[in-house]
Amino acid sequence: MKPKLSKKKLLEMYEKMVLIRKYEESIYYLFLEGIMPGSIHQSTGQEACAVGMLIDLKKEDYMASTHRPAGHCLAKGVTLKSMMCEMFGKEAGCCRGKGGAMHTGDISVGALPANAIVGGNLPIAAGVALSCKMRKTNHVIVCFLGDGATNEGAFHEALNAAAVWNLPVIYVCENNLYSATTSIGLTTKIEDVAAGRAAAYGIEGEVVDGNDVLAVYDAATRAIKKARAGKGPTILELKTYRHVGHSRNDACGYRGPNEQEAWFARDPITLFRNYLIENGISDQKNLNEIEERIQQEVEDSVEYAQNAAEPPLEYALRDNYWEGAQI
Numbered sequence: 001m002k003p004k005l006s007k008k009k010l011l012e013m014y015e016k017m018v019l020i021r022k023y024e025e026s027i028y029y030l031f032l033e034g035i036m037p038g039s040i041h042q043s044t045g046q047e048a049c050a051v052g053m054l055i056d057l058k059k060e061d062y063m064a065s066t067h068r069p070a071g072h073c074l075a076k077g078v079t080l081k082s083m084m085c086e087m088f089g090k091e092a093g094c095c096r097g098k099g100g101a102m103h104t105g106d107i108s109v110g111a112l113p114a115n116a117i118v119g120g121n122l123p124i125a126a127g128v129a130l131s132c133k134m135r136k137t138n139h140v141i142v143c144f145l146g147d148g149a150t151n152e153g154a155f156h157e158a159l160n161a162a163a164v165w166n167l168p169v170i171y172v173c174e175n176n177l178y179s180a181t182t183s184i185g186l187t188t189k190i191e192d193v194a195a196g197r198a199a200a201y202g203i204e205g206e207v208v209d210g211n212d213v214l215a216v217y218d219a220a221t222r223a224i225k226k227a228r229a230g231k232g233p234t235i236l237e238l239k240t241y242r243h244v245g246h247s248r249n250d251a252c253g254y255r256g257p258n259e260q261e262a263w264f265a266r267d268p269i270t271l272f273r274n275y276l277i278e279n280g281i282s283d284q285k286n287l288n289e290i291e292e293r294i295q296q297e298v299e300d301s302v303e304y305a306q307n308a309a310e311p312p313l314e315y316a317l318r319d320n321y322w323e324g325a326q327i
Contacts, residue, residue, distance in 0.1 A: 003221065007282075010276060013052075013055055020047045020070065022298045023070060024042045026298045027040060027070075028040065028244070038089075038101055043069075045176075045263070046210065046241075047071055051071075051075050051217075052219075053142055055217065066115065067102045067114065068146070081301045082106065084304065085097070086099055089311075092308045103115075119152030122143060125169050130165060132167075133166075133167060138228055141169050144172050146179065147177070147178075150188065150197055151188065159203070163201040168230070170224060176242045178254075180246045183254075192205075205235040208238050210268075211267070214275070273287055
């Protein structure tokens with residue numbers, strides 16, 4: 001069953017998915033051409049996970065991401081221009097140019113700066129959820145992790161604490177089948193992380209088609225409602241597939257052509273586009289116009305970021321230690 005959503009909401013979801021895809025395509029080529037510094041870990045192919053989970057979160061709710069945070073941040077409300085400025089190390093970046101690709105975020109919209117340590121964000125999310133509970137704010141936190149993080153000690157410690165304290169946190173495993181370049185079949189014996197690991201801590205777990213944005217949205221709605229009602233945490237396992245390597249230096253030689261072809265045929269944006277057309281929600285012309293508009297917005301953000309001011313040299317000594325009320 002597909003959730004019943006308005007045309008406006010469905011098109012908003014499509015726009016967010018397209019924005020994430022075009023943003024990541026843009027920065028990929030900028031890095032490839034040597035125009036942009038640093039490195040990247042992309043989430044291309046996983047757009048349904050980010051949008052389905054976060055599209056209905058309140059601004060005051062929280063999100064904790066990983067070393068692959070672009071889609072999560074854009075879906076949570078971090079602005080396109082501030083994200084692009086961050087990639088260029090500019091002062092107007094969402095983390096003032098200090099975070100780069102793996103540490104984007106903006107606490108003003110509830111996006112915690114991303115944590116690149118595998119599993120490192122899980123106990124932080126439990127702490128945020130505990131704070132929400134103690135302050136009785138009725139807010140929740142969505143915490144993303146990869147399948148590899150489920151084998152880290154931090155995963156087990158955080159899940160146990162969340163279960164024991166009945167915390168308002170939703171742990172979202174984006175299972176794209178690989179921990180960097182290692183197949184999940186070589187690292188984990190259970191087939192479904194959500195079912196096996198959730199049962200060990202006495203909390204609810206659910207396996208979801210991570211390439212179907214509406215299936216993700218439906219599961220997210222139920223898990224978030226449950227957390228707000230004080231009924232504790234949930235593990236959602238979103239079965240998905242990244243279209244690119246672990247990082248920009250990964251040519252994916254460890255993945256077979258048949259596997260890639262089967263997953264690429266289930267591109268989440270293509271699936272959702274077809275759904276919108278087949279159900280009379282939109283047509284090819286309108287969707288093409290949306291994509292063209294977003295492409296222009298991305299190109300404009302690149303130009304804006306390239307011309308933005310560099311951070312002053314004295315900023316190198318800022319944000320290293322707690323400075324009281326001064327930010």
